[in-house]
Amino acid sequence: MITIDLSIVAEIIGVLILIVVLNSMLYQPIRRILKERKEKMDSIEAEAMKYEDRIKSLIEDYERKLREARQAGKAEYEKLREEAKQLEKQLLEESTKEAEAKRQELMSQLTSQIEAAKKELQAKAESFAVEIAQKLLGRAV
Template structure:
C-alpha cells in the first residue's frame, strides 16, 4: 500500500521545481524560436502577397499595354490602307486622264493624217482611174 508522508511533499515540490526550471531553460527558448519562426513566416507570407499583387498589377498593365498597342496598330494599319487607297485612286485617275489625253491626241493625229492622205489621194484619183481604165481596156484613154 502507498503511504503518504513527507516524501510525497518533496516529490511534489521537486516536480514543480522541475517544471519551473524546464520552463525557463527549455520551453521559453523553444517558444521564442517558434514565435520568431512564426513572425518570419508571416513576414514572408506578407511579402509574397505584396509581390503577387505587384505581379498581378504589372501583368494587367502589360496586358492593357498590349491591347492598346494592338488597337493603335490596327488603327495605323487602317489609316495606311486608307491613305494607300486614296493614293491608288489618285494615280489611277492621273493615268486615266493621261490615257484619255493621249487617246485624244492620237485620234486627232489619225484624223489629220487621214485628211492629209485623203487630200493627197484625191489629187491622184484621176491619174489612178486613167491607169486602171487603160489596163482594163488595154488602150489609152
Template sequence: MININVTLLIQMGNFLVLLFLMNLVLYRPIRRIVAQRKQFVDERQAEIERMDADVKASIESFNQKIQDARRLGREKIQELKAAAYEQEKELTQKAVEQAGKQLQEMRAQIQEEIRGARDQLSGQVKAFSVELAQKILGRSL
C-alpha cells in the same frame, strides 16, 4: 507501499515550485522565441505573396502592353494599306486619263492624216479618172 504523509505535501510543493521556476526560466522564453519565429515566417510569407502578386500584375501589364502594341500595329498596317490602295487608285486613274488623252490625240492625228491622205488621193483620183476617161473615150476632155 505508498504512505501518505507530510512528505507527499512537501514533494507536491517542490514540484509546483519547480514547475513555476521552469516556466519562468525555460518554457516562456522558448514560447516567446517560437512566437517571434512564427511572426517572422508569417511576415516573410506575406511579403512573398505581395511580391508574387506584384510579379503577376507586372506580367499581366506586360502582356496587355504587348496586345495593345500588336493591335496598334495591325491598325497601322490597315491604315497604310488603305492609304496605299487610295494612292494606287489615284495613280491608276491618272494613268487611265493620260492614256485616254494620248488615245484622243492619236485618233485626232490619225483623222488628220486620213484627211490629208484623202485630199491627196482625191486629187490623184481626179487626175487618174480624167486620164482613164480619156483613154476609154480616146479623146481629151
C-alpha cells in the same frame, strides 16, 4: 491509507523545481523559437503577398499597354489603308486621264494621217483614172 510525511513534500518540491527548470530551459526556448518562426513565416507570407500584388499590377499594366498598342496599330493600319485607297483612286484617275489624252492624240494623228492619205489619193485619183481609161481604151486620153 495515505500518510503525509516529509517524502511527499520533497517529491512535490522536486516536481515544482523540475517544472521551473524545464519551463526556463525547455518550454520557454521552444515557445520563443515557435514564436520567431511564426513571425518569420508571417513576414515571408506578407512579402510574398506584396510581390504577388506587384506582379498582378505589372501584368494588368502590360495587358493595358498591349491593348492600347493594338488599338493604336489597328487605327494606324486603317489610316494607312484609307490613304492607300485614296492614292490608288488618284493614280487610277490620272492613268485614265493620261490614257484618254493619249487616245485623243492618237485619234487626231490618225485622223490627220487619214486626211493626208485621202488628199494624196484624190490628187492621184485623177491620174489613176486617166491611166485606167488609157489601159481600157488602149489609147491616150
